Amino acid sequence: xxxxxxTSIDIAHLAGVSQATVSRALRGSPLVSEETRERIRAAAExxxxxxxxxxxxxxxxxxxxxxxxxxxxPTTDGSNINPxxxxxxxxxxxxxxxxxxxxxxxxxxxxTDWHADYADSKKADGIILLGYGDYLAYLDRLxxxxxxxxxxxxxxxxxxxxxGVSVGCDxxxxxxxxxxxxxxxxxxxxxxxxxxxxxxxxxxxxxxGYAEALAQAGLxxxxxxxxxxxxxxxxxxEAMSELIARGEAxxxxxxASDLIAMGAMRALAEHGYKVPGDIPVxxxxxxxxxSFANPPLTTVLQDTRRAGEVLVDNLLRMIRGEPxxxxxxxxxxxxxxxxxxxx
Amino acid sequence: xxxxxxTSIDIAHLAGVSQATVSRALRGSPLVSEETRERIRAAAExxxxxxxxxxxxxxxxxxxxxxxxxxxxPTTDGSNINPxxxxxxxxxxxxxxxxxxxxxxxxxxxxTDWHADYADSKKADGIILLGYGDYLAYLDRLxxxxxxxxxxxxxxxxxxxxxGVSVGCDxxxxxxxxxxxxxxxxxxxxxxxxxxxxxxxxxxxxxxGYAEALAQAGLxxxxxxxxxxxxxxxxxxEAMSELIARGEAxxxxxxASDLIAMGAMRALAEHGYKVPGDIPVxxxxxxxxxSFANPPLTTVLQDTRRAGEVLVDNLLRMIRGEPxxxxxxxxxxxxxxxxxxxx
DNA sequence: CGTCCGCCTGAATACGTATGCAAGACGCCG
DNA sequence: CGGCGTCTTGCATACGTATTCAGGCGGACG
Numbered sequence: 001x002x003x004x005x006x007t008s009i010d011i012a013h014l015a016g017v018s019q020a021t022v023s024r025a026l027r028g029s030p031l032v033s034e035e036t037r038e039r040i041r042a043a044a045e046x047x048x049x050x051x052x053x054x055x056x057x058x059x060x061x062x063x064x065x066x067x068x069x070x071x072x073x074p075t076t077d078g079s080n081i082n083p084x085x086x087x088x089x090x091x092x093x094x095x096x097x098x099x100x101x102x103x104x105x106x107x108x109x110x111x112t113d114w115h116a117d118y119a120d121s122k123k124a125d126g127i128i129l130l131g132y133g134d135y136l137a138y139l140d141r142l143x144x145x146x147x148x149x150x151x152x153x154x155x156x157x158x159x160x161x162x163x164g165v166s167v168g169c170d171x172x173x174x175x176x177x178x179x180x181x182x183x184x185x186x187x188x189x190x191x192x193x194x195x196x197x198x199x200x201x202x203x204x205x206x207x208x209g210y211a212e213a214l215a216q217a218g219l220x221x222x223x224x225x226x227x228x229x230x231x232x233x234x235x236x237x238e239a240m241s242e243l244i245a246r247g248e249a250x251x252x253x254x255x256a257s258d259l260i261a262m263g264a265m266r267a268l269a270e271h272g273y274k275v276p277g278d279i280p281v282x283x284x285x286x287x288x289x290x291s292f293a294n295p296p297l298t299t300v301l302q303d304t305r306r307a308g309e310v311l312v313d314n315l316l317r318m319i320r321g322e323p324x325x326x327x328x329x330x331x332x333x334x335x336x337x338x339x340x341x342x343x
Numbered sequence: 344x345x346x347x348x349x350t351s352i353d354i355a356h357l358a359g360v361s362q363a364t365v366s367r368a369l370r371g372s373p374l375v376s377e378e379t380r381e382r383i384r385a386a387a388e389x390x391x392x393x394x395x396x397x398x399x400x401x402x403x404x405x406x407x408x409x410x411x412x413x414x415x416x417p418t419t420d421g422s423n424i425n426p427x428x429x430x431x432x433x434x435x436x437x438x439x440x441x442x443x444x445x446x447x448x449x450x451x452x453x454x455t456d457w458h459a460d461y462a463d464s465k466k467a468d469g470i471i472l473l474g475y476g477d478y479l480a481y482l483d484r485l486x487x488x489x490x491x492x493x494x495x496x497x498x499x500x501x502x503x504x505x506x507g508v509s510v511g512c513d514x515x516x517x518x519x520x521x522x523x524x525x526x527x528x529x530x531x532x533x534x535x536x537x538x539x540x541x542x543x544x545x546x547x548x549x550x551x552g553y554a555e556a557l558a559q560a561g562l563x564x565x566x567x568x569x570x571x572x573x574x575x576x577x578x579x580x581e582a583m584s585e586l587i588a589r590g591e592a593x594x595x596x597x598x599a600s601d602l603i604a605m606g607a608m609r610a611l612a613e614h615g616y617k618v619p620g621d622i623p624v625x626x627x628x629x630x631x632x633x634s635f636a637n638p639p640l641t642t643v644l645q646d647t648r649r650a651g652e653v654l655v656d657n658l659l660r661m662i663r664g665e666p667x668x669x670x671x672x673x674x675x676x677x678x679x680x681x682x683x684x685x686x
Numbered sequence: 687c688g689t690c691c692g693c694c695t696g697a698a699t700a701c702g703t704a705t706g707c708a709a710g711a712c713g714c715c716g
Numbered sequence: 717c718g719g720c721g722t723c724t725t726g727c728a729t730a731c732g733t734a735t736t737c738a739g740g741c742g743g744a745c746g
Contacts, residue, residue, distance in 0.1 A: 005463070007702060018726045023704055033724060048491065050463035054401040055702035058731050063397065065447070083631065086429045093450055102466065104408070104447055107436055120348070120393035122732095123445065148391065262635060288426065292605060294637030350732060361696045366734055376694065398732035401701050465702095 006047035015043040026051065057122070065102040066315060067124035068092060071131030072107060081107075082231060082259065083287040084302070085130055088155065091308030092128060099316060101125075119150045126315045129154035132231055134199045139163070151318045153311050157201035158328045165318065166326045167310050171202050171284075174300040174331040175209025178254050178282045181298070181333060183217045185280065185341055187252040190214070192226045193239045193264055194256025203256040206284060210254060224248050229260050236263025244271050251279065252339075258283035258290045258299055265293065265338070280339040291336065298339035301332040349390035358386040369394065400465070408445040409658060410467035411435060414474030415450060425574060425602065426630040427645070428473055431498065434651030435471060442659060444468075462493045469658045472497035475574055477542045482506070494661045496654050500544035501671045508661065509669045510653050514545050514627075517643040517674040518552025521597050521625045524641070524676060526560045528623065528684055530595040533557070535569045536582045536607055537599025546599040549627060553597060567591050572603050579606025587614050594622065595682075601626035601633045601642055608636065608681070623682040634679065641682035644675040 008026075012019040017036060025032045025040040032040075043049075057063045070085060089105070096103040104124055108131075118124040127145075129152060142163040145152055158168040182190050194200075196207035211221045225248060229239035236255060240263065243250065253268070255261035261283030265275050273279050275295060283290060286301040306329055314324040351369075355362040360379060368375045368383040375383075386392075400406050413428060432448070439446040447467055451474075461467040470488075472495060485506040488495055501511040525533050537543075539550035554564045568591060572582035579598060583606065586593065596611070598604035604626030608618050616622050618638060626633060629644040650672055657667040 005465075008704095009702080019703080020705075020727075021725060023702095024725090027704080029705095031724065036724080048463070050460065052401070052702050053464045053466045054397050054406065055731090056704080058395070058397040058401055058701090058733090059703045059705085061731070081429075081433045083426070083429075086424075086426075086433070089432075090424045090429070093448055097450060102447055102449065104445055105436055106445065107433075107440060117393065120391070121396045122348075123396045289632045289635055292632055292636055294635070351734095352732080362733080363697080363735080364695060366732095367695090370734080372735095374694065379694085395732050398701090399734080401703090401731090402733045402735085404701070 005052075006044075006049040007052070008049070010047055011040060011043045011049050014047065015040045061122075062125050062319075063122055064100070065104055065124045066096055066126050066128060066312070067104045067106065067118035068128045068130060069118075070105065070107050071129070071133050082132075083289060084231075084257070084285045084304075087287065087304045088130060088308060091305045092130075092311060093308075094305075095308040095312035099312060101312075101316070119152075120148075125319050126151035126153075128152070128311055128315060129156075131155075132200065132202070135201050136199050151315065153315045153318070153324070155307065155311060157205055158326050159201060162326065165314055165324050167307060167314060167329070168202065169302045169307070169329045169331050171205035171331075172209040172212070174284060174302075174333070175206035175254075176213045177209075177331070177333040178206075178284070178298075178300060179210040179213035180217075181282070181335065181339060182252040182254065182280065183213065183219070185252075187280070188219055189222070189225060189248075189250045190252040190254055191243055191248075191250040192254050192256070193229050193236060193243070193260050194226075195228045195230070196226050196256075206256050225250055229256070231257040231259050233259050233263035233266070236260035237267045238263075240264035240267035241271075253279055253281045255281065255283045258285045258287045258297060261297055261299070261338075262289070262293055265297075276338050276341055280341055282339045286334055290334075293338065295337035298336045299334050301334050303329060303332075348395075349387075349392040350395070351392070353390055354383060354386045354392050357390065358383045404465075405468050405662075406465055407443070408447055408467045409439055409469050409471060409655070410447045410449065410461035411471045411473060412461075413448065413450050414472070414476050425475075426632060427574075427600070427628045427647075430630065430647045431473060431651060434648045435473075435654060436651075437648075438651040438655035442655060444655075444659070462495075463491075468662050469494035469496075471495070471654055471658060472499075474498075475543065475545065478544050479542050494658060496658045496661070496667070498650065498654060500548055501669050502544060505669065508657055508667050510650060510657060510672070511545065511670075512645045512650070512672045512674050514548035514674075515552040515555070517627060517676070518549035518597075519556045520552075520674070520676040521549075521627070521641075521643060522553040522556035523560075524625065524678065524682060525595040525597065525623065526556065526562070528595075528682075530623065531562055532565070532568060532591075532593045533595040533597055534586055534591075534593040535597050535599070536572050536579060536586070536603050537569075538571045538573070539569050539599075549599050568593055572599065574600040574602050576602050576606035576609070579603035580610045581606075583607035583610035584614075587611075596622055596624045598624065598626045601628045601630045601640060604640055604642070604681075605632070605636055608640075619681055619684055623684055625682045629677055633677075636681065638680035641679045642677050644677050646672060646675075 008022045009019045012022045022040055025037040093103050119127055146163045153165045156168050158166050192207055194203040196204055214221050227239040227243050229235040253264055255264050261281055265281055268275055275281050283297050283299040286299045290297040290299045317324045351365045352362045355365045365383055368380040436446050462470055489506045496508045499511050501509045535553055537546040539547055557564050570582040570586050572578040596607055598607050604624055608624055611618055618624050626640050626642040629642045633640040633642045660667040
């Protein structure tokens with residue numbers, strides 16, 4: 001085995017043609033005769049030749065790669081990533097592979113100045129943005145990305161007049177479905193655990209759906225039943241404990257994410273509440289853990305597989321210069337044991 | 344905003360120097376005076392210049408990128424990836440970032456002919472191999488990788504005389520610890536759910552540790568208590584059901600992975616066994632789900648954070664031409680409720 | 687005053703591929 | 717026999733950066 005990697009010139013030499021012909025042959029150009037192509041293919045095989053992507057990309061001015069930027073709350077210690085995003089990551093990877101693109105992934109502190117390094121440096125043809133965080137603080141960066149013409153799509157709440165293309169699930173309907181599910185069982189004071197401000201529009205949409213369902217049923221929306229919480233078990237535990245400490249009466253808990261719900265269930269148990277007997281609970285996301293919780297957690301399924309495909313598809317469309325649109329994906333209420341009061 | 348990306352020549356023009364000086368200045372060469380460097384930095388800032396990685400990599404003959412190849416059993420439907428590997432992925436990403444490398448990830452069907460495309464095509468300087476699968480079938484590919492001089496490390500069982508560098512946890516001791524934990528509680532017929540052949544050396548090592556602990560306690564190793572299972576909940580459920588159907592008496596279950604354990608617990612419940620009252624259960628991996636199982640699952644913790652660091656560190660060492668060694672990481676038994684019989 | 691040296695800069699080139707342009711071979715038609 | 721079109725190939729060049737080599741400038745020293 002010779003040490004140096006073979007180049008197209010080596011192949012040309014071996015096959016008795018010019019380097020240009022080698023390049024054409026291997027890229028499937030119709031200009032080269034089948035006979036020559038076969039000879040070149042054999043030579044390439046023999047020398048274990050692989051096209052040098054750096055050279056190729058430089059020449060072609062694209063990279064055949066997408067970048068996935070995963071933002072994290074600086075609060076999380078980092079060893080365990082939000083499982084919902086991991087699930088998205090899996091489906092995005094798969095969608096990329098299917099389209100013949102490589103995927104570069106990078107974890108970003110939400111605070112750092114990331115802008116569009118990957119795209120600017122031509123390491124990636126486009127960017128996928130994923131992660132919770134303070135949306136309003138984030139907005140001006142999105143605008144900057146649009147201004148400099150970076151191709152990107154983001155996962156998150158889909159709202160009117162957003163910069164760039166966004167894909168997200170129908171958080172509003174999801175929130176509505178959960179609240180209705182509780183209302184149908186006779187619950188009247190449903191707590192909401194999760195931030196509910198425009199800084200966190202995904203949670204906010206879930207909250208708005210919940211509030212809408214209450215209003216439609218003629219029930220009051222009591223802000224005393226809402227407690228801020230980021231999407232971690234710890235925050236869920238704290239939020240639940242705080243609500244209990246407030247002494248406010250409640251007869252159901254809607255957590256804005258499954259992690260929050262699991263923390264809340266633990267806190268409820270610690271305070272002697274039975275789930276769902278005393279207090280039914282529901283979450284949002286349908287992470288794999290949800291169906292293994294004790295009791296199995298009612299939640300709202302986001303179709304991550306579909307989401308990954310849509311994200312990648314939209315991004316590739318932008319890269320090709322075709323029009324791309326923001327899109328809202330349907331959700332599905334998964335009723336499990338945690339939310340159903342025994343009759 | 345001009346459409347075309349700025350190049351080093353544009354910067355040179357603007358700063359009134361040559362392209363060579365721009366390159367030197369931005370790479371921190373001591374050859375350029377501080378005053379000039381500052382002028383160039385300002386010009387680069389103004390034009391939003393970013394080094395073109397493709398050109399840079401072509402010139403430097405390296406990519407500043409590592410590739411992570413994640414193998415999957417063809418059996419899994421693919422929408423959900425083994426959470427343990429996701430956890431590894433998270434820690435590897437982090438370790439890469441810390442070292443200033445980008446990470447390219449790719450899911451591979453175990454059967455496809457992957458060899459070393461990423462490294463050969465210079466998209467990555469080295470490769471990390473991750474995933475279960477038939478080790479013996481896989482071996483000749485590893486040997487081929489070594490033969491063509493591809494830099495790679497793999498996660499898996501660490502055995503004598505393996506091709507290349509491997510990093511894995513101490514599966515043998517882990518298996519031993521679990522078995523001892525059961526034996527101390529008076530269990531004598533401990534079932535083992537998971538493949539136990541040299542085709543799946545990680546599980547096999549766990550099995551060997553288990554067998555060793557039994558032998559040391561003077562207990563017989565009964566092959567009738569072992570059932571093959573791959574690392575999914577479904578397989579765990581099937582394996583457990585089969586063992587019950589066999590009518591073989593058993594008084595504890597050691598599952599070779601947490602997913603298997605969770606499937607097994609469900610099967611036990613379906614057949615009316617209480618865990619841990621009737622049958623204590625333990626798993627392996629300590630995936631995040633384990634502590635949320637019902638009851639919380641006793642398992643063996645693999646330190647994925649450390650594992651990621653060691654993998655990346657070893658790989659970078661190889662890339663730099665320094666010596667790298669296979670390495671076995673310690674494990675820790677996490678005793679939770681699922682394995683402790685009420686007194 | 688000439689020479690040498692240290693410090694900084696520019697010209698030129700290489701990295702490996704893809705493609706526009708020109709041209710050779712061949713056949714066909716006028 | 718010349719001209720034209722088709723099919724295939726080679727030559728030359730461009731992509732943007734990093735580095736080698738050569739040289740200019742000023743000061744110090746003999």
